[in-house]
Amino acid sequence: MRWWVGLWDRREHPRSLAAVRIGLSTVLLWDLLRIWAYDLVVPLSGTHTAGGIGVPESLQPSLWFLDLFGHSAGAAWGLWGGMALSCTLLLLGVVPRLAALVLVLLYAQLAQVVPAADRGIDMLLRNSLLVLAFANSGATWSLSARLRHGSFSAPADLRVPAWPRYLLALQVVVLYFAAGVSKAASSWTPVGGLNALFIAMSDPHFQRWPDEWLRAVYPLTRVGTLVSWVWEWIAPVMLLAWWYRETADRKGRLRGWFNRRPVVELYLLVGAIFHIGTHFTLRLGIFPFAVMSVYPACVHPDALAGMLGKLQALLIRPRRT
Amino acid sequence: MSTDTPSLTTWAWARAGLVTLVLLLQILDAIPLPELRKHHLANPVAQEELVRWSELLTDLGRPTTPEQLAETGLDLGSLAGTFRKVVLKPWHPLRRMTGTGQSWGLFAYPEPASGRLVVDGIGPDGTETLYSAPGGKGDELETLLEYRRIRGIYDDAGDRPRPRRIYQRFAQFVAERVFADHPELTAVEIRLDLHPLIPPGQGEPVEDTRRHARIVLRSDVGSPP
Numbered sequence: 001m002r003w004w005v006g007l008w009d010r011r012e013h014p015r016s017l018a019a020v021r022i023g024l025s026t027v028l029l030w031d032l033l034r035i036w037a038y039d040l041v042v043p044l045s046g047t048h049t050a051g052g053i054g055v056p057e058s059l060q061p062s063l064w065f066l067d068l069f070g071h072s073a074g075a076a077w078g079l080w081g082g083m084a085l086s087c088t089l090l091l092l093g094v095v096p097r098l099a100a101l102v103l104v105l106l107y108a109q110l111a112q113v114v115p116a117a118d119r120g121i122d123m124l125l126r127n128s129l130l131v132l133a134f135a136n137s138g139a140t141w142s143l144s145a146r147l148r149h150g151s152f153s154a155p156a157d158l159r160v161p162a163w164p165r166y167l168l169a170l171q172v173v174v175l176y177f178a179a180g181v182s183k184a185a186s187s188w189t190p191v192g193g194l195n196a197l198f199i200a201m202s203d204p205h206f207q208r209w210p211d212e213w214l215r216a217v218y219p220l221t222r223v224g225t226l227v228s229w230v231w232e233w234i235a236p237v238m239l240l241a242w243w244y245r246e247t248a249d250r251k252g253r254l255r256g257w258f259n260r261r262p263v264v265e266l267y268l269l270v271g272a273i274f275h276i277g278t279h280f281t282l283r284l285g286i287f288p289f290a291v292m293s294v295y296p297a298c299v300h301p302d303a304l305a306g307m308l309g310k311l312q313a314l315l316i317r318p319r320r321t
Numbered sequence: 322m323s324t325d326t327p328s329l330t331t332w333a334w335a336r337a338g339l340v341t342l343v344l345l346l347q348i349l350d351a352i353p354l355p356e357l358r359k360h361h362l363a364n365p366v367a368q369e370e371l372v373r374w375s376e377l378l379t380d381l382g383r384p385t386t387p388e389q390l391a392e393t394g395l396d397l398g399s400l401a402g403t404f405r406k407v408v409l410k411p412w413h414p415l416r417r418m419t420g421t422g423q424s425w426g427l428f429a430y431p432e433p434a435s436g437r438l439v440v441d442g443i444g445p446d447g448t449e450t451l452y453s454a455p456g457g458k459g460d461e462l463e464t465l466l467e468y469r470r471i472r473g474i475y476d477d478a479g480d481r482p483r484p485r486r487i488y489q490r491f492a493q494f495v496a497e498r499v500f501a502d503h504p505e506l507t508a509v510e511i512r513l514d515l516h517p518l519i520p521p522g523q524g525e526p527v528e529d530t531r532r533h534a535r536i537v538l539r540s541d542v543g544s545p546p
Contacts, residue, residue, distance in 0.1 A: 005329050005337040031469075038465050043494055053474065053487065053494050108420030116478040116487055117470035118420075120427060126420045163340060170344070174351045178425040182353040185366070185430040186373045195520045199431035202518045204454035205438065205476045211526075218521045283455070285469030 008166070011159035013301035014139035018093070020168060021100075021137035023293025024128055025091035027286050028103075032084045045113050046076030054114035065109040079113075082106045090132070093142020101133040121287045127171055128294055135164030168297030169242075173235045175291070176271075180232025188229045194222040196229075206282045228274060231267075238264050238298065265303070268295050349408055351423035357398030362391050364482075366430060436480035436513040437529055438466065442499060443508040443536075451499060451509075465498065479513050484533050496537035510536045 035041055046052035047066065050073040056063055057071055069075040083106045089099035104126050111118040111126075138144045140154035149155060186192030187199060198221040200206060202214055214221070241263040244255045272295070275288035296304060361367055371387035378385040409416075416422055440452040440462065456463040465471060479488040496509040512534035517527045 002329065004341075005334050008337045008340050009329060009333040034468060035470070038468055038471075040465075040468070040470070044470055048490070053490050055490075104419055104421075108418060111420045112417075114470075114474065114487070116474045116485070119469060119473050120425060123420065123422050123424070127422075130419050130421055163336070167340070167343075174347065174423060175425050178351040178353055178423065179427040179429075182426040182429040184353075184370075186370055187431055187433075191373060191377055193520065193523075195433075196428065196431045198520050199433055199435075199518050200428050203432065203435045204516055205436070205472055205480070207455040215521050283467060283472075285472075287469075 008163045010162040012162040012165070013156065013158060013305075014136055014154060014160045015141065015301045016165050016296045016299055016304050017132070017135050017137040017160070017168075018139070018141040019296035019304065020128065020165075020294055021090060021093065021096060021132055021135075022141060023296065024125060024132070024290070025087050027290045027293050028125055029084065029087045029091060031286050032080065032087060035080065036084075041080045042073045042076045044117055045079045045110055046073055047071040047113075050076055052076065052113065053117075056113040059112060063109050063112055065106070079106060079110060083110065090129075093138035093144045096138030096142065096144070097133050097135070100129045100135075100137075104129040104133060119285075119287075121285075121290045124171070124175060124294070125290055128168055131164045131167050131171075136160035137164070165297045168294055169238075172291075172294055172298055173238050176232045176235035180229060180235065183229055183232070188225060190226075194225040197221040197225040201281055206284065208281055208283055224277075231270060231274065235267075238267055241267075264298055265307075268298055271295070346409065346412060347423050349405060351425065353426070354398075354401035354405060357394045359395065362395070365434060366432060432480075433518045435516050435518055436476070436532070437516040438475055438479075439510075439512050439514055440466070440495060440499065441510040441512075442503055442506045443510060444503070444506045446505075448510075451503075461502070462499065466495070475513065479533060484513070488533065489535060492535035492537055493542065497542045500539055500542055506539065508536055508538045510534055 035044060042051045043053050047057045048055040049057065049071055056066060065079055066075065069078050083103060086099045086103040086106065090096050090103060107122070107126050107129065111122060139158060139160050141152055143152075145154050146152050183196070185196065187194070187196040198214065198218055201209070201221060202211065207214075241258050244252075244258040247255065248259050272292055275292055278284060279288045299307070362371070368387070371390050375385045375387045375390045378390070438452070438454045439450060442449045442451045452458075452462050452466055454466075456467060466475075474487060474491050478485040479491065492511040495511050499509045500506060513532055514529040515532045516529045519526055
């Protein structure tokens, strides 16, 4: 029991949380700017009387946003503008907790204006934003850090509560595992011929490549179906890896095997390859990038610093030679 | 195991309690319980699945008919749904206020009987297809229709045996955009043709079937020709 309470009481450097904050807000801001660019602010966030596709004015209980600001097109712009502003503040790390809270509350209103336009990935974004509303994610890589420490990066010895990062990391595990278990259609299994990915990639609303090309790579899509299904099912392997790292002082061959290898990082690497691959084979919008923006939560801030250091060295080396 | 938890404050215990409660509720929400309803089983894909899985069970030595499997599924679905509903009900206002949840059915049931959005412009010179998924022209209409939130409307609420009411409003919205860019058109037809997806080796490709056609006249949207 003391271990469990102590786990949620731990503190660590804020860089992993900051990476999630920057990733999430960038993806969401991009999506909001697309709403504006396609002249969809009123159609997607306004009442039907103002020119919206949805009929949010008929909802019971009513939306607090409409109660406060009315049913005009101006209210729709207010909703969108409030989201864009709070998202920008979150990105910059200015009053990040308040910005995340306001953003998630407005985002939930937008979700109810046209429910069909709100996808699963929006729920993941809101879940993560709600956690960020309680996290000190603006302690580094932010304007707040610049004002407080004279540098965008916080001092290496700064510590903030770690529990929001743990919750976000668990969210990634739950997301993948539940998605894997939900894939009950036989087309995801050998029973149904492993056709799921082929069917998804051939769906005209998601299709990126012509039918002839898809038929030519059909065997590969079957392999991809199996790999993605298995990969989602084994998401709890990250929990096991974290547990083994936590109990590294205990004996056990499997524990030793796990602790000698970057299991979590490898799982996430496969995930990143999978998501980037689906971005080039399926039209999924912000989905791949939004999911990957939560990945830094699965990596300890010290490990993330190590990865960034290696990346920096890789990028700088070619210039020197 | 790390044991460096020297002095735990009251707040640390309270926080751990709150986090545990949140975790339990989220996990209950995330568990893919089989919340089956009769209308789910009316879907042709569900019927195929019942046949396939009952055959597999029979082959494994447990003779089962699709009807028996459906009945078991409905019983379990009702039980699971009621349990989850009762436990999560007190938290529903908070979930609604924050728009949060844990339903992750990502491509859970890829639809072999998929839809294809088609937008036809009708004018004095005849009918011209302005958009047919998956597009390829790269024009403004295509960019609009393929934006994920707009796609969600017709793919989720329209591409089903009986489109939801928003599909009509979506058709109206698309027609207004088309009329604004094409003053020569007198009507716009929006439809979701049935497009059966047949994997290689499982039959010949089948022609699309017209479905869910909505014709919007220019006079319907109130802008003069």
